[in-house]
Amino acid sequence: MSAAAEQAWVRQAKAQSALSKLFDWKPFLVVMCMLPAVGLLMVFLTYPLGLGIWLAFTDTTIGRSGRWVGLENFEYMLEDPIWWNAVFFSVFYTGIATIGKFGLGLWLALLLNNHLPFKSMLRAIILLPWIVPTVLTAIAFWWIYNPQFSIISWIFIELGLRETNIDFINTAWPARWSLIGANIWRGIPFVAISLLAGLQTISPSLYEAALLDGSTGWQRFRYITFPMLLPILAIVMTFSIIFTFTDFQLVYAITRGGPVNSTHLLATLAFQRGIPGGQLGEGAAIAVSMIPFLVFATLFSYFALARRKWQQGESND
Numbered sequence: 001m002s003a004a005a006e007q008a009w010v011r012q013a014k015a016q017s018a019l020s021k022l023f024d025w026k027p028f029l030v031v032m033c034m035l036p037a038v039g040l041l042m043v044f045l046t047y048p049l050g051l052g053i054w055l056a057f058t059d060t061t062i063g064r065s066g067r068w069v070g071l072e073n074f075e076y077m078l079e080d081p082i083w084w085n086a087v088f089f090s091v092f093y094t095g096i097a098t099i100g101k102f103g104l105g106l107w108l109a110l111l112l113n114n115h116l117p118f119k120s121m122l123r124a125i126i127l128l129p130w131i132v133p134t135v136l137t138a139i140a141f142w143w144i145y146n147p148q149f150s151i152i153s154w155i156f157i158e159l160g161l162r163e164t165n166i167d168f169i170n171t172a173w174p175a176r177w178s179l180i181g182a183n184i185w186r187g188i189p190f191v192a193i194s195l196l197a198g199l200q201t202i203s204p205s206l207y208e209a210a211l212l213d214g215s216t217g218w219q220r221f222r223y224i225t226f227p228m229l230l231p232i233l234a235i236v237m238t239f240s241i242i243f244t245f246t247d248f249q250l251v252y253a254i255t256r257g258g259p260v261n262s263t264h265l266l267a268t269l270a271f272q273r274g275i276p277g278g279q280l281g282e283g284a285a286i287a288v289s290m291i292p293f294l295v296f297a298t299l300f301s302y303f304a305l306a307r308r309k310w311q312q313g314e315s316n317d
Helices: 003-014 018-024 026-056 072-078 081-112 119-126 134-144 151-158 172-200 204-212 217-245 249-254 266-274 280-288 291-306
Strands: none
Touching: 018 026, 026 280, 072 280, 081 119, 081 172, 081 217, 081 266, 119 172, 134 151, 134 172, 134 249, 172 217, 172 249, 204 217, 217 291, 249 266, 266 280
16 A cells, blocks of 8 residues: 555544544443433333332322322331231241242252253243233132132042032131242242253262262252352342232232231232222332332342352452
């Protein structure tokens, strides 16, 4: 290339417009790429959350804009025995259902991690309870728990184990356990498939070395499988706790919080007070009271992951 041609090419390369320079600037590109996601989060997450928190400090009702009442809704809520009952059942429901889902889900994941015939088909079938819409699942369980047409009651009567139908949803504790059973059935596939994905990442050489050392199956699970699964276990457990604690469709479709408000979760109670009851401020306050529990679940995941940083070759903070 001649010197004259080289100088002409350099002059042409330098002749950039201001808009071209702007799009070549990396911080501007980063902001532009993030704008759509930020906009969606602002519209569908930040605005509803902010509006709900604002309503919690007002006496807004349906059809009437409210005025600022400060902590009055929360003071009334703390004196409400129905709210305390909802707090108790939300924690109880989440705790028992999470234990059941993780116990059965981990067992199922370990089973599917073995060499089985039709393994791919079995994995697809296991996902069915998670794929089916929650309302359809709730309607199916509503029929299963129906006092007159329950298939479970029919089987027990046919086997001669009972003479009358089982009352699943018309008394407090049977209704609570019935809801927990339905939630466990629906949540097992999510836990099982997620943990199975984690099991697939564990190197087989670790198990081979342990076998050469004469380890038992329990020792391999305790010292290899469980420690290596802890990071994904913490994430899946966090999501499971959040999904279970904020459950609405399953509970509302089967019992609607009854009998006598005994199966209300905080989500269903907030809806009942805010929409059918018309007290938007009170319903928002009940919904806002769920935030500390959800923050605790998120912090649990963070600290559980921080303890396992050595698995990524990092030192613990």
